Amino acid sequence: MSLSAVLARIDDQLPTATERLMGLLRIPSISTDPAYRDACQDAADWLVADLQSLGVKAEKRPTPGHPMVVGHIDGPSDGTGPHLLFYGHYDVQPVDPLELWNSDPFDPQLQDSDHGKVIRARGASDDKGQLMTFVEACRAYKDVTGALPCKITFFFEGEEESGSPSLIPFMRENADELSADIALICDTSMVAPGVPSIASQLRGMLKDEFTITGPRIDLHSGHYGGPGLNPLREISRLITSFHDETGRVAVEGFYEGVHEVPDDLLRQWETCGFDEHAYLTSVGYTQPHGEKAYPTLVQQWARPTLEINGLWGGYQGAGSKTVIPSKAHCKLTCRLVGDMDPDALRAKVRKHVEDRLSPDVTIAWDQDLEGSPAAVMNIDRPEFEKARAALSDEWAREAVFTGMGGSIPIAGYFKEILGLDAMLIGFAQEDDAIHSPNEKYNLSSFHKGIRSWARVLDALAG
The missing domain is CATH 3.30.70.360 (Alpha-Beta Plaits)
Structure with a gap:
């Protein structure tokens, strides 16, 4: 199998993948507002059906709040490759103030902008668009090869934007089922446009x-x-x-x-393209x-x-x-x-x-x-360097290990509850207006995000 065939499939199917994302974006899955409880159920059902279309054994799991989506799929028949756990969230922030939106936040639009085409909708960047980059990479891989390169567990929650009250109890109750070799998270941004980034520490x-x-x-x-x-x-x-x-x-x-900060990491930060001014x-x-x-x-x-x-x-x-x-x-x-x-x-x-x-x-x-506490990733693990090389190949620019000023508690929970190191790779941009009116996700972020995950999957399985 040639990775190039998978990448070609991603390029060819981008319009179809984009329309699938639009379908998920049309669901107003606002987790913090009880008025949207049914919509959160609908989003979970949508993801279950989409994963099942890939041959994933996916289920909607009830919680005291909004449901979890859990899915499993095996890799090659010889059982080689790591077991990956991919996490994302399908819930979104409220849209207020609605009058500041230039279009309906749940009627996603493909619009022209200074960044080229952008997908404009609530959740486009945080986190539905990011979540679907991984799912679409898996889809292309399966379409071309008939199987995924390694065993994957999908784990999607619906309360991330409202404090994740059901997350820790669910993880503790299902720790054996959620066990894997390493966790992957796509809920972060690139340090600068065109600079692929892997978060190595979160405050x-x-x-x-x-x-x-x-x-x-x-x-x-x-x-x-x-x-x-x-x-x-x-x-x-x-x-x-x-x-x-x-x-x-x-x-x-x-x-x-x-x-x-270690000297080698500090050197990466100094050349990562961050524009202080x-x-x-x-x-x-x-x-x-x-x-x-x-x-x-x-x-x-x-x-x-x-x-x-x-x-x-x-x-x-x-x-x-x-x-x-x-x-x-x-x-x-x-x-x-x-x-x-x-x-x-x-x-x-x-x-x-x-x-x-x-x-x-x-x-x-x-x-x-x-x-x-802070989450500090073990970037000495070989998976991190494999992923960094894969991202560098896709973006034709050396990928960097970055820090994050904010907090993503799930990374710490993976370590505390499941004993998993987490690798955070995201393709959002700082101007995506997440949590704000007119949220967007660059179409190039979506496209190259899918291609990036295909390369990372191939590298980790190799």
Whole structure:
């Protein structure tokens, strides 16, 4: 069998593959809104039928929320090759504000743009278009050779955009069935246009929230202004203590578990095509404002952060109300890297705040805790270099191992629950407007994404 025949089949069938994707995009599978529960069922049914058309033994599995889709197919009759687990999600974000869309978000359109043809619809990039790049690669492989190059388990969820409440219990209950040699995830973007990327690390997340209480009631600022401790002033002082003048987080022990970027990986990042100027100016910045000792890309991918996400208290209405408020509130998050422990870090952040409280102030912490460690991929595994070479061949440009500033919890869950390393390969672009009006997926991303997965499958099976 020649890989070139599979690639030729992909090129020839692109219009048909695109129309199949349009069919999935027409289903308004908004997971967070109960009004679309039936649509989520329909999307799962659509995927089951599509996988079954490839000879995959696929089923819709019930959960307390939206269903999972699980499918299995064997590879060559001699049983050679690895067992791959491919993950994606069929649910999408709400479309609000609808008036900002230039077309119906669930009436997908193939439109002209500065990027050539784009597929415009909710879910086009996140994650239906990306999910279908892998499925279409499998379809072409099966059409040409009669079989897939290795054993594959398909695992699609319908709650990724609403916090995945059913995911962990389902994975634990079905761990044996979902076991494989390595997991593949297509829910990421390329570091720059035309630069194929494999995410080698994702930052983790820690969330917390606290309330500062001073006087038992709001006070008249004419009566208590001066001798009265103002919780808003107190919380401002505490927040300014989180960072020093160089941008480093000043919480004692905050950087425990943080590692420097290896030189060989740093060299890849330096030549990956990242446009720092465009990255900053596109949102109105003229310079980076993080740790001064590290370049922008390292700050985004490989350094931890402590950010204030919400701060409020006192009178919020029109005009003025001359009070010293009784309470002030703060929401914060930390992005984690390396081996940082979210539970240990939470204790350090809370100690930092509590050690600095003034007299006559009390503090209450939110008890609805969330935290997940960073996911660091074992890129020394041979599969990673095989995939990188395959992507380099398709894009005629060296593929790079990148970091990601955000968090994709599923990668950590695969490691924690199933013992699987995960390989994250995606073809989205930074301007795809995921979660926003007028979401799009470049037709070239869809086309070359399919070709890329065919090459990766061939390389991993080889």
